[in-house]
Amino acid sequence: MLHARALAQLSGVKIVAASDPLLKEPPKLPSGEVRLYAGHQDLLARKDIDAVVIASPENLHRQAVEDAAKAGKHILLEKPIATTLADADTIIAAAERHKVKLMLAHILRYDVRYAQIKAAVEQGVVGRPLVCYARRNATIQEARRLKGRVEVEEYISVHDIDQVLWYFQDRPVKVSAEIARGPVMQELGVHDYIWITIRFAGGGLAVVETGWGLSEAIGRWKRPSSWGGFGDVCLELIGEKGSLYLDYRPMTLAAVDEEGWKFPDTLHWPQLHGEVVGDVLEEDRYFLRVLRGEAPVISTGQDGRAALEIVLAAMRSWKEDQPIRL
Structure with missing residues (x-):
């Protein structure tokens, strides 16, 4: 939930949902209540979500990206992009086909x-x-x-x-x-x-x-x-x-x-006065700029x-x- 904590600190961002089978209860974030889903399909069906962070195990990236792209959600995807080149190609093609922004989290x-x-x-x-x-x-x-x-x-x-x-x-x-x-x-x-x-x-x-x-x-x-x-x-x-x-x-x-x-x-x-700072915050801040059309994707x-x-x-x-x- 590192990205969720960092993103929740940024102006104009509200974390509304999370999907993680390992979590027993939703994360507590300053941006408000977070709905926890056992699977990502119900999360992606929500109309109030513009973008997602995918930080699942590597072998699950392809399906998660395909589903998110089909649902029209922009994507910040943790590294590595996938475990096979075929899956990587499918991920790239899915983002292009559904016209969503795909940024790799090469921190x-x-x-x-x-x-x-x-x-x-x-x-x-x-x-x-x-x-x-x-x-x-x-x-x-x-x-x-x-x-x-x-x-x-x-x-x-x-x-x-x-x-x-x-x-x-x-x-x-x-x-x-x-x-x-x-x-x-x-x-x-x-x-x-x-x-x-x-x-x-x-x-x-x-x-x-x-x-x-x-x-x-x-x-x-x-x-x-x-x-x-x-x-x-x-x-x-x-x-x-x-x-x-x-x-x-x-x-x-x-x-x-x-x-x-x-x-x-x-x-x-690192933590600074109770907040996450450092590279991960700058990465998430840049992703927000990409979503707003203020910056190009530099880790494609x-x-x-x-x-x-x-x-x-x-x-x-x-x-x-x-x-x-x-």
Whole structure:
């Protein structure tokens, strides 16, 4: 319900309904009473709903989007767009056929620091991008939360793959990947870490390192209760004329007490005076601008499909133990 909380804070927005089989009672939001539905069909039948956020498990995205688009609802769709390219194509086609707006929730495009890198690349500050290294390692608690539902590249790598594609603006031609198995594999049946290499047609090279096997001690503190934990994140992009560096270790704030060291998330969705702020709020604010016709969609269905194509190629690569040409 993170998006619901964030959207409810924005002017002109009223959250009227939610559909989640795991919820026992409707979420309490400042925008007023929320009707809870067991399935999404009754929700979509309501005439007072203009747009929906779809944050269901990945394999359920296609049907939910098809139903929402047919009902004329604009859509903010969580990543990854789908689990197959066929489903991704169906999702894109459904939005186009029913003339609804489809925006992918690639949250890093709405993080000011990643967006500043994009602006620098677009203006030629570093020249043509040559190499990029992106790392995003989460703690084992994140893997446990998903209970082995997906591999880490499907759920986390997709963030940085999307950034790499956003920066290079070039056609990927070859993908290779290697994985490492450890405690996460033993407990949940999915691998702990993956390193993905992406070669572009113009000669550029990107490496995406992702995992969810960091020690749970990194985010195990209990106080302050509003401090959410995160992991180890950085990005380096080197071009012909310069380089750009982003480092979220820690996210501008660190503390130590009897519980040990604490490195809270201060950027993605932290709390400020009881409200959700950070990237998720900016993403939802931008979606509202799209709905009002004030801004174009900058994380499109095609962007989601492109990132998924890399994810699926990486999965083929480690399974077949060979590079995959696109």
